[in-house]
Amino acid sequence: KVRNGHEPEFLQAVEEVAETVIPYIVKHDIYFGKNILLRMVEPERVISFRVCWVDDAGEIQVNRGYRIQMNSAIGPYKGGLRFHPTVNLSILKFLAFEQVFKNSLTTLPMGGGKGGSDFDPKGKSDGEIRRFCHAFMSELFRHIGPNTDIPAGDIGVGAREIGYLFGMYKKIRNEFTGVLTGKGLSWGGSLIRPEATGYGNVYFANSMLNTKGDSFNGKNVVISGSGNVAQFAAEKVIQLGGVVLTMSDSSGFIYDKDGIDEEKLAHIMYLKNDKRARIHEYLEKYPNAEFHKGETPWGVKCDIALPCATQNELHEEDAKKLVENGCICVSEGANMPSTKGAIEVFHNAKIFFAPGKASNAGGVATSGLEMTQNSLRFNWTREEVDKKLQEIMEDIHKSCIDFGTEEDGYVNYVKGANIAGFVKVADAMLAQGVI
Numbered sequence: 542k543v544r545n546g547h548e549p550e551f552l553q554a555v556e557e558v559a560e561t562v563i564p565y566i567v568k569h570d571i572y573f574g575k576n577i578l579l580r581m582v583e584p585e586r587v588i589s590f591r592v593c594w595v596d597d598a599g600e601i602q603v604n605r606g607y608r609i610q611m612n613s614a615i616g617p618y619k620g621g622l623r624f625h626p627t628v629n630l631s632i633l634k635f636l637a638f639e640q641v642f643k644n645s646l647t648t649l650p651m652g653g654g655k656g657g658s659d660f661d662p663k664g665k666s667d668g669e670i671r672r673f674c675h676a677f678m679s680e681l682f683r684h685i686g687p688n689t690d691i692p693a694g695d696i697g698v699g700a701r702e703i704g705y706l707f708g709m710y711k712k713i714r715n716e717f718t719g720v721l722t723g724k725g726l727s728w729g730g731s732l733i734r735p736e737a738t739g740y741g742n743v744y745f746a747n748s749m750l751n752t753k754g755d756s757f758n759g760k761n762v763v764i765s766g767s768g769n770v771a772q773f774a775a776e777k778v779i780q781l782g783g784v785v786l787t788m789s790d791s792s793g794f795i796y797d798k799d800g801i802d803e804e805k806l807a808h809i810m811y812l813k814n815d816k817r818a819r820i821h822e823y824l825e826k827y828p829n830a831e832f833h834k835g836e837t838p839w840g841v842k843c844d845i846a847l848p849c850a851t852q853n854e855l856h857e858e859d860a861k862k863l864v865e866n867g868c869i870c871v872s873e874g875a876n877m878p879s880t881k882g883a884i885e886v887f888h889n890a891k892i893f894f895a896p897g898k899a900s901n902a903g904g905v906a907t908s909g910l911e912m913t914q915n916s917l918r919f920n921w922t923r924e925e926v927d928k929k930l931q932e933i934m935e936d937i938h939k940s941c942i943d944f945g946t947e948e949d950g951y952v953n954y955v956k957g958a959n960i961a962g963f964v965k966v967a968d969a970m971l972a973q974g975v976i
């Protein structure tokens with residue numbers, strides 16, 4: 542707290558882990574007295590750099606770029622790049638810290654990192670995005686590499702941006718390597734990577750429901766966000782027979798009481814991915830739906846909630862509303878969307894609650910599979926990758942049960958994910974000495 546008091550999101554993420562991991566450390570001699578958590582909260586390296594680029598009006602713009610190389614005990618740093626005006630060290634350190642545990646949970650050999658910029662992609666032309674990405678990579682390239690640090694996408698960084706970033710890396714280094722994941726299919730990408738985080742979240746939620754013989758079939762599902770994670774979470778929910786009632790963006794949410802079916806979802810994908818429009822334009826085609834300006838969707842009655850937009854978007858009051866309305870399962874697609882108070886409400890109500898570091902790990906897991914395919918110079922089929930993704934999500938679910946089952950049988954998935962993620966990284970750090 543003394544060192545990081547000015548970084549509230551980072552402190553929030555660390556506190557959540559510390560609360561569950563410290564009691565475990567105290568009970569296990571191999572971890573006790575080694576300052577292992579103190580070492581984990583300090584990034585191995587923090588890189589901050591200037592990004593200068595020229596906008597369409599010919600003005601020189603200056604942004605700040607970052608890469609947090611958090612922990613490389615079990616593999617090269619791995620984690621996304623976020624382009625959003627709110628990006629700062631606190632947010633990136635929280636994301637990098639979470640990433641260490643998440644990557645460990647996937648069972649794949651990946652350390653944790655995160656990066657990005659306070660650049661705001663909204664309203665920028667394609668040329669401006671391209672020039673910014675090229676400028677960003679003209680510095681980042683010296684800090685990353687296929688065996689050192691392999692960035693990916695996150696908020697504001699999708700397939701288009703990964704393309705521009707990869708192009709500049711390849712030009713400067715004069716090598717074609719798997720240095721970024723989320724690449725296009727024809728130049729090293731993996732099938733199922735775009736779908737993986739959203740699909741993985743639904744697979745995880747389904748595993749939770751299965752423990753009580755339940756499933757998505759016929760369930761009302763409320764989703765926030767309408768970006769990459771939200772879109773494919775919605776697609777998988779529909780495939781499993783659930784009814785998607787809401788989607789959102791930073792301007793508000795749409796509520797379609799008739800359900801967002803495949804055709805309507807395709808329209809949302811067109812609006813957000815091709816037209817880069819705001820979510821309320823959905824009503825121009827589907828006027829029976831409602832638009833709730835500036836609101837989040839947690840007041841809509843549902844069985845299952847999938848927060849898939851951003852951090853701290855679901856507060857204690859929202860959690861109470863969800864529980865009062867009969868919600869039985871909350872599975873995080875975004876990183877840390879639920880506040881501490883909200884998580885307490887879910888735990889007290891003993892409903893299923895999956896923290897993002899477990900339930901959204903399918904994205905980075907499939908990035909790991911993309912890295913494997915790049916190394917093999919071979920591509921697996923859609924079915925092969927999807928099967929591996931499902932197996933990984935089941936493994937993560939099992940780890941959470943192993944480490945998170947309470948005396949009364951309730952599974953605390955937060956505790957389970959934190960301890961399972963911690964053990965593998967801590968063991969590697971201890972084996973490697975004081976470094």
Ligand code: NDP
Nearest residue numbers: 695696697738766767768769770790791850851875876904
């Ligand atoms: P996108 O940029 O594709 O979509 C983000 C969505 O969230 C948009 O609908 C956006 O609305 C909304 N949003 C962003 N910021 C805010 C805000 N401050 N308030 C309200 N809504 C907001 O990002 P992703 O779908 O890739 O990422 C979503 C979440 O999932 C993030 O937390 C990310 O870290 C996490 N995640 C993503 C992974 C991936 O593979 N992509 C992997 C694991 C986690 P608008 O368009 O108005 O900005």
